[in-house]
Amino acid sequence: MKSKYMNFKACMMLFLTTCITVNTFAQSAKSTKLDGIAAVIGDQIVLESDVERDYILSKQQGLQVADKCEFLNDILMEKMLIDRAKQDTLIAVSQDEVTRSLNAQIEDFKQRGGGEENVLKFFGFRTMAEMKNEMKYIVEDNIFSRRKREMLVTGLDATPEEVRVFFEKNKNELPDVKEEITLSHIILYPEVSEENEQKIIDELKGIKQEIEEGASFATKAILYSEDPGSANNGGQYLKVTRGKMVKEFDAVAFNLEEGEISDPFKTEFGYHIIKLDKRRGQELDLRHILITLKPTEDEMAKTTEKLDSIRVLINEGKMTFKDAAIRFSEDKFTKYNEGNLMSPQTGEDRFEKINLPLNEFSAITGVAEGELTNVFVDDYQNKKVVRLMRVNRIYPEHKVNYEDDYYRIKQFAIRYKEQDVLVNWVKKQVPDSFIKIGEDYKSCKFPINWENK
16 A cells, blocks of 8 residues: 555656746755755765755645655656666757757746746846756756656556546545636737848848858857757757748758858748758758847837727627637637637646746736736747737636546546556666665665665
8 A cells, every 4th residue: 555655646746746836946956055865876866955855845735745755766766767768779868959948948937937037036046057057957867757758658548437546546635726727818929110120130141241251150149149949059950850940941941051151031030040060961950040029119019009909899899809819819829729828738728827927927817707818018939929818717726626627637647557667667677776775764665675675
């Protein structure tokens, strides 16, 4: 019973940590500054702060915890995945992938935390470079772990009957569901004047000329590019194949000769120049510089006024939100779906209200079910936009139930099955691994015999 209970708790922690918030990352960042070693597995070290972090996270989520032993057990399993993944020749993690994942995480923090200054203060770093340097190793390990895990559990699913049985057996241990909402939006991009666009084109032409006269493309990208996925890496993208970038980008990149730099060209993200470093058939190594369109205050005001007039038409019943989204919204991913937003983490349309980005949270505060927010300016997918949102449905905080929370329960059920697969795999790895458990945890009754005694 104890082993099964710990498996279930591990699957809960695994699910929760995939949806980790700024608060728990901050806790982790702050706690790593004072440490002892809890365990060693292969080349991986488990710090005491790692155990403390998961212990605190579990308590914050309302789980019943007796001691820290089960958390060390779960971390050791994760470290085993990382250790084996780094030895697996089928698993390759490029620095480009790490950089893009890291920058995406940083951008998410900025949106949730209200900007770069607040995020740095919250995490206790002086500069963004310092924070990224600290986080990149965590991000890299997470990618390795995820890849190995996917190899081991690919194809696992849970039938409706398995979900029902899982819920009946474990409903008293499942955490409460925090307040959730479903949302729709209409987005307008400010219409930037030709004069404003020409300034960006001229700036990129000047950068291109300096590079052709001997300046480093990588240095210029670090200084000027506004692409969060590549700027800090000198604008570099490796192994680019057709379809990986937007079609306008592909059209230019795949017509360049090695060493050639393109003229400035436009995509939905702004204006770019590309330098082709190497071509291997239909695979490219390249660098690019992106400068985004920056609307003036007057251009933003005109767009805000336009969307506000659309809001009035909807509120007066002269147009439905669905019709307005189809006719006016410039978000190509939602306009033909009534503007409905989907969570990229879960694939579902429900969002925990407390975890929304600050601008969205502020906009919907006080807005009732079925009502519209005020029009507001936002940064959406790295672009300045004007947004109007509708709160479609509000799910109050509640005890998890089968009718409203089927998807959530299914994810727990799948994680439970995955955990059994992982436990059995780890047990087979232990005899061939160097593992040392710290003195403070020698008395733990682990479900896995880590030191193979």
